[in-house]
Amino acid sequence: MAEAQLCRLQDEFTCSVCLDTLTDPVTILCGHSFCLKCLTDYWDQSQECSCPQCRHTFTTRPELNRNTLLNEVIKKLKKTTLSPPPPQNYASPGYVECDFCTGKKFRAVKSCLTCMASYCQTHLQPHYEGDALKHHKLVDPDRNLKEKLCEKHQKSLEIFCKTDDSCICMMCVVTGHKNHEMVELETEREEKQKQLGATLSDIKRRLEEREKTLKETRRTMEEMKVSGLGRQHLISKRG
Structure with a gap:
């Protein structure tokens, strides 16, 4: 009974960096746990020491000690039915990859226009849990996020300048578009979509009118042809 309950909690024993079962688990002050190697490598490659899951930042790099109790629990789970995440969640060709997965990438479920990054289900959780991230703008996975960045300031394009007919970032608003x-x-996009819809409707109406005119012309020509053949037959008969 206890083992079955533990198996149902196997997601709790998954490292959010490598998305695999915790190996040599360490728990940091914010309460989140990671593989010792994953967290060490993550911090070695980062400019600051922060939690990969909740983004809590540490002023000094914490000393990492293996969580003995958690390690024993994981060993017990491995003896039961603990298995790695399902392979169908990995990003196959054509899908957007998670920017924060290491090793084999998981499929992104959302892209953040504020962070300008894409996230799998696990790495997306801080956007739902943390106050600092929950107001970020999430959209369906987008592989062209770089195209939504201002080339000059590397900030997300949020404003449309009607004067210059261009998409700009908030820094552009202050520095060059006074x-x-x-x-x-988003307002401009909706307006453009309405205009496009109206244009397409007008084109469709004109095509329908031309098709109607064409059919009438063909019918008239057929009638004239039949009428001409009738007169020709009558003339030949009289002759």
């Missing part, structure tokens, strides 16, 4: 007519990018 007194210009501007709207939110």
Whole structure:
């Protein structure tokens, strides 16, 4: 009974960096646990020491000690039915990869226009749990996030300048577009979609009118042809 309950909690014993079962687990002050090697490598490659899951930042690099109790629990789980995440969640060709997975990448479920990064289900959790991230703008996975960055300031494009007919970031608003007519990018996108819809409807109407005119012309020509053949037959008969 106890083993079955532990098996149902196997996700709790998955490292959010490598997305595999914790190996030599260490627990940091914010309460999250990782593989010793994963966390060490993560910090070695980062400019600051922060939790990969909740982004809590440490002023000094904490000393890492293996969580003995957690390690024993994981060993017990491995003797039961603990298995790695299902392979169908890995990013196959054509899918957007998670930017924070190490090794084999998992499929991204959302892209963040604020962070300009894509996340799998596990790495996305801080956006739902942390106050600092929950107001970020999440969209369906997008492989072209770099195209949504301002080339000059490397900030997300959020504003449309009607004066210059261009998409700009908030830094552009301050530095080069003073007194210009501007709207939110989403507002402009909706307006453009309405205009496009109206244009397509007008084109469709014109095509239908031309098709109708063409059919009438063909019918008239057929009638004239039949009428001409009738007159020709009548003339030949009289002759």
